Amino acid sequence: MESQRIASLVERLGNLLRSEDRVTGSGAGLVPIHMQILRYLSACNRYSDTPAGVGEFVGATKGTTSQSINVLERKGYLKKRPDKEDGRIVHLGLTAKAERFIEKEFPPAEFADAVAGMRPGDRKRLSGLLNELLILLQRQNEGIAFGVCNTCRYFKRDGLGDTHQCGLTSEPLTEQESFMICREHEYPSEKAV
Amino acid sequence: MESQRIASLVERLGNLLRSEDRVTGSGAGLVPIHMQILRYLSACNRYSDTPAGVGEFVGATKGTTSQSINVLERKGYLKKRPDKEDGRIVHLGLTAKAERFIEKEFPPAEFADAVAGMRPGDRKRLSGLLNELLILLQRQNEGIAFGVCNTCRYFKRDGLGDTHQCGLTSEPLTEQESFMICREHEYPSEKAV
DNA sequence: CTTAATAGTTTCGAGTCGAAACTAATAATG
DNA sequence: CATTATTAGTTTCGACTCGAAACTATTAAG
Numbered sequence: 001m002e003s004q005r006i007a008s009l010v011e012r013l014g015n016l017l018r019s020e021d022r023v024t025g026s027g028a029g030l031v032p033i034h035m036q037i038l039r040y041l042s043a044c045n046r047y048s049d050t051p052a053g054v055g056e057f058v059g060a061t062k063g064t065t066s067q068s069i070n071v072l073e074r075k076g077y078l079k080k081r082p083d084k085e086d087g088r089i090v091h092l093g094l095t096a097k098a099e100r101f102i103e104k105e106f107p108p109a110e111f112a113d114a115v116a117g118m119r120p121g122d123r124k125r126l127s128g129l130l131n132e133l134l135i136l137l138q139r140q141n142e143g144i145a146f147g148v149c150n151t152c153r154y155f156k157r158d159g160l161g162d163t164h165q166c167g168l169t170s171e172p173l174t175e176q177e178s179f180m181i182c183r184e185h186e187y188p189s190e191k192a193v
Numbered sequence: 194m195e196s197q198r199i200a201s202l203v204e205r206l207g208n209l210l211r212s213e214d215r216v217t218g219s220g221a222g223l224v225p226i227h228m229q230i231l232r233y234l235s236a237c238n239r240y241s242d243t244p245a246g247v248g249e250f251v252g253a254t255k256g257t258t259s260q261s262i263n264v265l266e267r268k269g270y271l272k273k274r275p276d277k278e279d280g281r282i283v284h285l286g287l288t289a290k291a292e293r294f295i296e297k298e299f300p301p302a303e304f305a306d307a308v309a310g311m312r313p314g315d316r317k318r319l320s321g322l323l324n325e326l327l328i329l330l331q332r333q334n335e336g337i338a339f340g341v342c343n344t345c346r347y348f349k350r351d352g353l354g355d356t357h358q359c360g361l362t363s364e365p366l367t368e369q370e371s372f373m374i375c376r377e378h379e380y381p382s383e384k385a386v
Numbered sequence: 387c388t389t390a391a392t393a394g395t396t397t398c399g400a401g402t403c404g405a406a407a408c409t410a411a412t413a414a415t416g
Numbered sequence: 417c418a419t420t421a422t423t424a425g426t427t428t429c430g431a432c433t434c435g436a437a438a439c440t441a442t443t444a445a446g
Contacts, residue, residue, distance in 0.1 A: 002316050003308035007210060007300040009323040011229070014207020016330060017200060019252045026404080031432065036204070051394060059212045064434050066395055071432070088393040088442045107200040114330040115196035122322055123195050129311075129319040130202035137209060137307040219435085224401070244425060257403050259426055264401070281411045281424040 006133075020108035028101060033058060034072055038102050041078065041094050045173075045180035049092050053183045057146055077101070148179050199326075213301035221294060226251060227265055231295050234271065234287050238373035242285050246376045250339055270294070343371040345378045 021032040030038075040057045041049055055065035069092065072078050077098040083089035094102075107115075115123060157164060164173040214225040223231075233250045234242055248258035262285065265271050270291040276282035287295075300308075308316060343357070348371070350357060357366040 001300070001305075002320060003305040004300045006308055006316070006320050006323065007304055009320065009327060010203065010206045011210050013203045013323065013327060013330070014210065015229075015252060017204050017207065022403090029431090031403080033433070036208075052392090059208060060433085061435055062394065063396080063436075068433075070395090086393085086443070090394070107194070107197045110333065111200055111330065112194075112196040114326060114333055115199055117329045117333070118322075118326065122325065123199070125318065126322040126326065127195060127199050127202065129315055129322065130199065130206065132311065132315065133307060133319065134202060134206060136310045137206070137304065140303065140307055140310070215434090222400090224434085226402070245423085253402085254404055255425065256405075256427080261402075263426090279412070279424085283425070 017108060017111060020110060024105045024108065029075060030072075030077075033060075033068055034077075035102070035105070037068060037072060038077060038094065038098050039106060040181070041092055042099065042102055043181050045177055045182050046091075048181060048183040050089055051092070054092065056183055057181075072098075146181050146183065146185060148181055148185070151185075210301060210304055213303060217298045217301065222268060223265075223270075226253075226261055227270075228295070228298070230261060230265060231270060231287065231291050232299060233374070234285055235292065235295055236374050238370055238375050239284075241374060241376040243282055244285070247285070249376055250374075265291075339374050339376065339378060341372050341374055341378070345375065 018032045021035045025031060025035050036058055037054055040054060044053060044057075047053075051062065051065050051069055054069065055062050058065070060068070069078070069080075073080065077095055079093050079095060081091045081093055083091060118126070164175070164178045165171070211225045214228045218224060218228050229251055230247055233247060237246060237250075240246075244255065244258050244262055247262065248255050251258070253261070262271070262273075266273065270288055272286050272288060274284045274286055276284060311319070348357065348366075357368070357371045358364070
């Protein structure tokens with residue numbers, strides 16, 4: 001079956017990516033899941049930089065997530081900061097050390113070289129097809145999408161498109177924020193908006 | 194950069210696949226790496242069903258691999274069998290219990306459904322592009338390819354193509370064996386054969 | 387005001403994982 | 417042929433993942 005072949009290939013490529021994460025992380029005492037957490041925190045918006053957001057993204061229970069976050073904090077890669085309005089919520093901020101680290105180590109060099117060896121048209125096609133598959137998978141699972149704000153059903157463009165707003169919180173978004181990952185993200189439904 | 198986007202997508206899809214492995218495996222007390230080992234053993238040929246082969250495939254050290262194999266043996270999913278010619282080598286055979294299990298659980302149902310939601314042409318294209326990327330990655334890494342025999346540079350078709358042979362061991366291969374994963378596999382070089 | 391729901395933490399036991407030290411068997415070399 | 421690699425696997429160690437379950441604290445709902 002074709003789906004089996006695609007599953008095998010995705011699994012294998014994912015393993016190679018994880019292996020590279022393992023190698024590049026080992027010098028800093030980090031394991032692959034730590035790398036993923038740091039990357040997520042560097043790309044998510046201010047509603048999503050919490051232990052709950054991290055846990056949903058990496059697909060772990062809150063207990064496991066809490067422990068991984070503690071390890072990262074102990075090693076000096078992030079700092080916790082209480083939410084000003086809700087006493088239960090904790091925000092996670094990357095330290096400068098963490099920012100430098102992920103900037104340098106992602107995407108993994110070998111993987112990037114291999115992608116560079118593809119024809120430009122093939123790269124675009126591959127990227128598009130993977131994205132299509134991911135959206136299908138998430139829609140079907142009722143799963144959390146973790147898309148960026150400007151592809152969200154709640155995203156609102158005011159006036160000439162130079163000011164943005166989140167329809168869920170009614171808060172304004174900067175241009176930069178509209179490209180960040182949000183845990184409340186939902187793609188527009190198939191039929192209509 | 195495009196390679197970063199592709200890396201993120203592959204990583205994310207790989208995680209979802211691993212999550213499904215985790216769920217389907219948990220009932221049997223297996224973790225994702227166990228599922229991968231069982232699948233590898235069900236698809237590899239008689240030169241590759243050893244701890245060393247497993248370790249190369251999953252990208253772990255031999256110490257780690259040895260431990261995972263012991264867990265699987267203890268749980269009754271595989272049996273060790275010494276090699277007849279070389280006293281150092283151990284062959285790993287799946288039990289009937291293991292065969293049944295992997296037959297039922299792969300590919301993960303949700304992933305397969307999502308793939309089924311793509312247009313047939315897109316499925317084919319995606320499969321081909323992923324395969325291309327994997328070959329590029331492995332060629333560049335001098336990595337082990339783990340391809341199937343009939344795509345190997347050492348594979349020989351005798352006469353009318355109804356008998357096959359491995360040029361490395363000079364042993365005959367059955368039709369079925371020519372579709373199995375081999376750790377000695379090498380793709381034909383780019384220029385010439 | 388009481389009850390539920392939400393956000394996080396802590397503890398437990400089984401397992402991963404790399405590193406390093408180890409045994410045993412085969413291959414290479416002088 | 418005896419010595420010295422090399423190869424295949426195992427074992428032990430410490431740090432960490434991971435799910436499950438019990439826990440605290442805060443906010444929301446009835």
